[in-house]
Amino acid sequence: MAATTPGHSATVTAPVSQSAAGTAAPSQEFLHCTVAAEVALERRARRLEENPSRRAHETSGPDDAVAHASHHHGFERVSIDAPWMEVDTTDGYDPRLETVLGFAAGT
DSSP: OOOOOTTSEEEEEOOOEEOTTSSEEOOEEEEEEEOOHHHHHHHHHHHHHHOGGGGGGOOOOOOSHHHHHHHHHTOOOOOOSSOEEEEEOTTSOBSOHHHHHHHHHTO
16 A cells, blocks of 8 residues: 555555456555644654654645645645545544555455
8 A cells, every 4th residue: 555645645556356358457446545734734743853854755835834724725636537535544544444455455
């Protein structure tokens, strides 16, 4: 499963499935991971404090809570004609991780 940045989408490549013709056809499902803006800001600050080398991968973004929330809520998710699931990571995984893994596995 691909790593995700809270509030952003990530692609999950599922196991190969059988097409209608009986040949192997790759299948992709998409996870739309979401998180509350204030939690995303807290996580970002904590991760930068715990590991200063993360700054090399840091995208510029506002540190002010109000500006961060505006930026966070302005995110436009990718719209694609494929199976997708929204996962809220504010406090664990909602739906539960087992459900997410089942979705990614195509079950």
